[in-house]
Amino acid sequence: xxxxxxxxxxxxxxxxxxxxxxxxxxxxxxxxxxxxxxxxxxxxxxxxxxxxxxxxxxxxxxxxxxxxxxxxxxxxxxxxxxxxxxxxxxxxxxxxxxxxxxxxxxxxxxxxxxxxxxxxxxxxxxxxxxxxxxxxxxxxxxxxxxxxxxxxxxxxxxxxxxxxxxxxxxxxxxxxxxxxxxxxxxxxxxxxxxxxxxxxxxxxxxxxxxxxxxxxxxxxxxxxxxxxxxxxxxxxxxxxxxxxxxxxxxxxxxxxxxxxxxxxxxxxxxxxxxxxxxxxxxxxxxxxxxxxxxxxxxxxxxxxxxxxxxxxxxxxxxxxxxxxxxxxxxxxxxxxxxxxxxxxxxxxxxxxxxxxxxxxxxxxxxxxxxxxxxxxxxxxxxxxxxxxxxxxxxxxxxxxxxxxxxxxxxxxxxxx
Amino acid sequence: xxxxxxxxxxxxxxxxxxxxxxxxxxxxxxxxxxxxxxxxxxxxxxxxxxxxxxxxxxxxxxxxxxxxxxxxxxxxxxxxxxxxxxxxxxxxxxxxxxxxxxxxxxxxxxxxxxxxxxxxxxxxxxxxxxxxxxxxxxxxxxxxxxxxxxxxxxxxxxxxxxxxxxxxxxxxxxxxxxxxxxxxxxxxxxxxxxxxxxxxxxxxxxxxxxxxxxxxxxxxxxxxxxxxxxxxxxxxxxxxxxxxxxxxxxxxxxxxxxxxxxxxxxxxxxxxxxxxxxxxxxxxxxxxxxxxxxxxxxxxxxxxxxxxxxxxxxxxxxxxxxxxxxxxxxxxxxxxxxxxxxxxxxxxxxxxxxxxxxxxxxxxxxxxxxxxxxxxxxxxxxxxxxxxxxxxxxxxxxxxxxxxxxxxxxxxxxxx
Numbered sequence: 001x002x003x004x005x006x007x008x009x010x011x012x013x014x015x016x017x018x019x020x021x022x023x024x025x026x027x028x029x030x031x032x033x034x035x036x037x038x039x040x041x042x043x044x045x046x047x048x049x050x051x052x053x054x055x056x057x058x059x060x061x062x063x064x065x066x067x068x069x070x071x072x073x074x075x076x077x078x079x080x081x082x083x084x085x086x087x088x089x090x091x092x093x094x095x096x097x098x099x100x101x102x103x104x105x106x107x108x109x110x111x112x113x114x115x116x117x118x119x120x121x122x123x124x125x126x127x128x129x130x131x132x133x134x135x136x137x138x139x140x141x142x143x144x145x146x147x148x149x150x151x152x153x154x155x156x157x158x159x160x161x162x163x164x165x166x167x168x169x170x171x172x173x174x175x176x177x178x179x180x181x182x183x184x185x186x187x188x189x190x191x192x193x194x195x196x197x198x199x200x201x202x203x204x205x206x207x208x209x210x211x212x213x214x215x216x217x218x219x220x221x222x223x224x225x226x227x228x229x230x231x232x233x234x235x236x237x238x239x240x241x242x243x244x245x246x247x248x249x250x251x252x253x254x255x256x257x258x259x260x261x262x263x264x265x266x267x268x269x270x271x272x273x274x275x276x277x278x279x280x281x282x283x284x285x286x287x288x289x290x291x292x293x294x295x296x297x298x299x300x301x302x303x304x305x306x307x308x309x310x311x312x313x314x315x316x317x318x319x320x321x322x323x324x325x326x327x328x329x330x331x332x333x334x335x336x337x338x339x340x341x342x343x344x345x346x347x348x349x350x351x352x353x354x355x356x357x358x359x360x361x362x363x364x365x366x367x368x369x370x371x372x373x374x375x376x377x378x379x380x381x382x383x384x385x386x387x388x389x390x391x392x393x394x395x396x397x398x399x400x401x402x403x404x405x406x407x408x409x410x411x412x413x414x415x416x
Numbered sequence: 417x418x419x420x421x422x423x424x425x426x427x428x429x430x431x432x433x434x435x436x437x438x439x440x441x442x443x444x445x446x447x448x449x450x451x452x453x454x455x456x457x458x459x460x461x462x463x464x465x466x467x468x469x470x471x472x473x474x475x476x477x478x479x480x481x482x483x484x485x486x487x488x489x490x491x492x493x494x495x496x497x498x499x500x501x502x503x504x505x506x507x508x509x510x511x512x513x514x515x516x517x518x519x520x521x522x523x524x525x526x527x528x529x530x531x532x533x534x535x536x537x538x539x540x541x542x543x544x545x546x547x548x549x550x551x552x553x554x555x556x557x558x559x560x561x562x563x564x565x566x567x568x569x570x571x572x573x574x575x576x577x578x579x580x581x582x583x584x585x586x587x588x589x590x591x592x593x594x595x596x597x598x599x600x601x602x603x604x605x606x607x608x609x610x611x612x613x614x615x616x617x618x619x620x621x622x623x624x625x626x627x628x629x630x631x632x633x634x635x636x637x638x639x640x641x642x643x644x645x646x647x648x649x650x651x652x653x654x655x656x657x658x659x660x661x662x663x664x665x666x667x668x669x670x671x672x673x674x675x676x677x678x679x680x681x682x683x684x685x686x687x688x689x690x691x692x693x694x695x696x697x698x699x700x701x702x703x704x705x706x707x708x709x710x711x712x713x714x715x716x717x718x719x720x721x722x723x724x725x726x727x728x729x730x731x732x733x734x735x736x737x738x739x740x741x742x743x744x745x746x747x748x749x750x751x752x753x754x755x756x757x758x759x760x761x762x763x764x765x766x767x768x769x770x771x772x773x774x775x776x777x778x779x780x781x782x783x784x785x786x787x788x789x790x791x792x793x794x795x796x797x798x799x800x801x802x803x804x805x806x807x808x809x810x811x812x813x814x815x816x817x818x819x820x821x822x823x824x825x826x827x828x829x830x831x832x
Contacts, residue, residue: 013452015443016627018436022457027431036429037464039457041438048453048475055471059464211432275719281705282698285719289697290807292773294721300729301719303691303701309716309759313729343725357708390708 001172003029004056005039006049008067008077009151013043021066021156028160031209031220032177034168044068049080057144062168067151069134071113078137081148082121085141089119095126095135102133127163131155138167145171176228178235182219182242183256185403187249192217195245204234214392215399216258248414251406258402259287259294265409266297271346271375273405275301276314276339278326279353279369283398299345304335314338314350325364327352332370333381340374348374349405351397355390367393371401373408373415380408380415417588419445420472421455422465424483424493425567429459437482437572444576447625447636448593450584460484465496473560478584483567485550487529497564498537501557505535511542511551518549543579547571554583561587592644594651598635598658599672601819603665608633611661620650630808631815632674664830667822674818675703675710681825682713687762687791689821691717692730692755694742695769695785699814715761720751730754730766741780743768748786749797756790764790765821767813771806783809787817789824789831796824796831 005025011017019041026036037059042048056063068077082089096118103110117134120126127136129150136149136159147167149159169177184192189212201208209220221238223231243250252261266273275284275298285301288294302313307326310316315338316331324330332352340348353369360366367386372379382404386393407415421441427433435457442452453475458464472479484493498505512534519526533550536542543552545566552565552575563583565575585593600608605628617624625636637654639647659666668677682689691700691714701717704710718729723742726732731754732747740746748768756764769785776782783802788795798820802809823831 012439013442013455014446014625015439015441015452016446016625018439020434023428023431023434025431026429030430030432036431037459038468039429041455043453051471051475052454055467059467209430209432277698277701279705280702281710282693282701282717282719285693285698286696286702286810289695289719289721289771290810292806294697295775298721300721300725301698301717302729303698303705303717303719305705305711305714305716313716313718355705359711391706394702394706 001034001062001168002037002060003034003168004060004063005036006052006056006063006065007039007041007151008044008049008065009041010043010074012041012067020153021151024153024156025064025066025160027211028165029168031179031222032165032168033207033222033224034172044074044076046076046080046083049077050084053081053084053146057141057146060144062145062147062171064164065146065148066156069117069136069148069150071111071116075116077148078116078119078121081139081146085121085139085146087121087123087139090122091115092118092120092126095120098135099133127159127167129155129159130162131158136163174226175224176226176231178223178231180221180235180239181254182221182239182246182250183252184217184219184246184249185215185251185258185399187217187246189217192219192246192249196242199238199241199245201238204238205231206234206238208238215396248412251403257291258399258406259291262288262402262406262409263291263294263297265406266347269409271409272297272299273347273349274299274339274343274345276310276335276348276350277301277303278305278310278335278351279355280351280394280398280401281305281355283394284349284351284401287398287402299343300339302339310335313342315342327354327364327368327370329370329372329381329383332372333374333379336372336374336381337376337379340376346375347405347409348372349401351401353384353393353397355393357390369393369397369400371397371404373405375408378408380404382415417450417478417584418453418476419450419584420476420479421452422468422472422479422481423455423457423567424460424465424481425457426459426490428457428483436569437567440569440572441480441482441576443627444581445584447595447638448581448584449623449638449640450588460490460492462492462496462499465493466500469497469500469562473557473562476560478561478563478587480580481562481564482572485533485552485564485566487527487532491532493564494532494535494537497555497562501537501555501562503537503539503555506538507531508534508536508542511536515549515551543575543583545571545575546578547574552579589642591640591642592647594639594647596637596651596655597670598637598655598662598666599668600633600635600662600665601631601667601674601815603633603662605633608635608662608665612658615654615657615661617654620654621647622650622654624654631812664828667819673707674815674822675707678704678818678822678825679707679710679713681822682763685825687825688713688715689763689765690715690755690759690761692726692751692764692766693717693719694721694726694751694767695771696767696810696814696817697721697771699810700765700767700817703814703818715759716755718755726751729758731758743770743780743784743786745786745788745797745799748788749790749795752788752790752797753792753795756792762791763821763825764788765817767817769800769809769813771809773806785809785813785816787813787820789821791824794824796820798831 335350356366772782
């Protein structure tokens with residue numbers, strides 16, 4: 001099954017906004033075993049839209065068109081599609097009714113141009129949009145599908161699994177497609193590859209996709225079979241095989257986030273955490289507090305950028321900083337212990353290091369980092385030598401700090 | 417001048433990585449007055465590449481091709497371009513020499529497949545890559561330019577202004593193209609539009625581009641003229657006109673960032689700052705510490721998520737929290753004052769609010785936010801009622817906190 005992608009809008013061809021729909025759609029299709037032979041972006045211009053459709057449909061079984069379904073004059077996608085297919089437009093009264101109701105429910109003023117969003121090419125089947133006003137629709141043109149959806153990324157992300165994928169699954173034939181994402185951190189792509197080299201994929205219905213998402217790596221397993229039980233069994237088998245080979249570096253699955261996993265562990269164990277950050281500058285606390293409900297277990301964060309704040313707020317003795325330096329194992333451990341004790345939290349996490357571009361020395365170059373975690377009984381500290389520039393050093397340090405905390409809380413042995 | 421864009425790579429059509437080059441290139445071309453009639457992505461496949469080039473060149477004066485210039489077997493762009501143009505490949509000895517030197521300088525082991533990167537279609541002019549191994553090249557095919565550059569975004573961002581733009585400027589004729597970006601915050605697009613409605617653009621060589629970059633708005637002025645002095649004068653005139661109309665909401669120009677502006681103001685005035693964050697959870701400190709050298713003026717940050725931490729670390733009396741709430745003007749002001757005094761910094765900045773999704777009440781719904789800034793003599797506090805979800809509330813609050821601090825430090829009168 002080949003599915004082309006066409007995004008429409010002057011805001012794309014002028015670089016006014018960046019298109020995120022194409023890579024999202026391509027990935028969703030790819031993990032289901034469908035190819036995307038070509039993706040294109042053109043402006044709001046009838047000639048270009050028609051020529052692009054010709055080009056794509058020649059090479060595809062279906063095309064997903066996004067954008068240009070709004071109520072304003074420059075939203076011409078539906079008009080162009082109808083013209084392209086040689087079909088008149090019709091007003092769908094049932095859809096119009098839902099749009100009017102949506103306006104009423106939100107207290108928005110109705111203007112007649114909104115009726116435009118209930119116009120479809122004759123023969124099109126409207127596709128419900130669970131999160132926006134504009135409906136999508138699908139047309140069958142000589143066996144090829146033209147599926148049209150609004151361009152708002154949030155709406156595309158809802159309509160794809162709920163509406164588009166079932167549509168294409170139906171066309172692709174009664175194939176069950178099951179996917180599972182395994183999220184890894186702390187292992188280079190080449191090492192993941194070689195660890196999985198003997199995975200018994202042959203003879204199963206499973207294929208493997210590798211998606212680097214700095215600083216994480218995502219492995220997507222896709223099972224495809226007309227026999228649902230078979231697809232399920234294969235997915236479970238291969239999933240187990242990956243876990244056996246890489247469990248030390250797996251932090252979660254599917255929609256999991258590292259900060260969410262930590263929140264779940266803290267909640268489960270009824271523990272609280274406080275964080276002392278030097279080089280990460282607040283980024284760890286920022287990620288921890290992205291989780292709804294984190295106020296239940298996150299006591300406080302200290303961005304101890306100055307030596308004075310390390311001493312005053314965390315109780316790191318001046319002599320330790322003088323003797324070992326603010327960037328040292330000794331300081332990191334005392335910061336973690338200090339923030340835990342002074343805040344009354346159960347767990348303390350601390351980072352110190354040199355983010356650069358200046359501040360590096362021969363013995364401690366830019367990228368030198370220490371991360372410590374302590375619960376009062378057990379303290380671990382790990383050092384790193386990163387090679388990136390300032391922002392990436394902050395990001396990778398934050399990821400490692402979260403990952404070490406997750407391993408610490410989960411009682412995993414390889415926390416160091 | 418019409419310039420099409422073709423990105424090549426299976427990593428794009430599979431959604432393995434998101435393409436950021438297209439929107440970058442489209443914007444760089446658009447602000448110079450060049451149109452992008454179409455952009456496309458295809459996989460590493462000779463047939464598709466040729467057909468895509470046909471489609472694009474029919475509609476463009478030039479095409480920029482990115483990706484597939486590496487040394488490995490699946491990097492087939494040059495081969496395909498040569499075949500498409502009916503040209504043999506040649507080895508450019510001078511380019512080969514620079515590649516060998518680059519390997520030697522970095523202590524990398526030379527393997528013969530790297531010589532592939534010195535192969536070009538006969539008649540192509542190699543284009544130097546200032547930051548990577550792979551050179552680009554340009555071909556003139558019946559008056560139309562085919563410019564090929566590596567796909568690494570950092571390399572595209574260097575080669576575009578240094579190599580591609582001069583190339584297209586030459587083709588477009590001796591036109592001077594000058595641009596200036598004006599960065600705004602805190603004003604809706606419609607208000608910016610209406611404020612600029614009487615801008616005397618007519619009769620000048622300047623055009624205006626509007627680029628929303630949440631939560632900022634960027635206005636790009638482009639002057640195009642064969643007469644350089646004219647372009648400069650027009651750009652200065654319109655730039656002045658924009659500043660006159662919108663100065664209250666302009667925080668910087670071109671490469672400026674809000675956190676960088678604050679750093680410059682603090683440095684200039686020899687002041688230090690400390691930050692107390694509740695709902696922003698460390699995001700303000702994170703942005704402040706993204707600026708190299710920020711340790712010179714950033715004393716500390718306190719992520720005072722719990723009431724206890726607000727009292728213990730910032731000296732907010734328990735009674736104030738009990739009476740007015742942790743999310744209140746009174747608490748915000750005492751947090752800003754508290755973090756300033758206890759840290760010994762010159763300026764204190766504080767945020768408190770409800771990021772949601774839970775925690776809202778009738779009187780203080782999700783999105784209620786207070787931001788306070790104090791230097792001991794003067795304290796300002798502003799409240800907001802944001803409508804977004806958790807992450808966006810954190811981001812917009814952080815932006816407002818930085819903007820109010822900038823106005824406060826700059827002595828601007830509209831800080832409230």
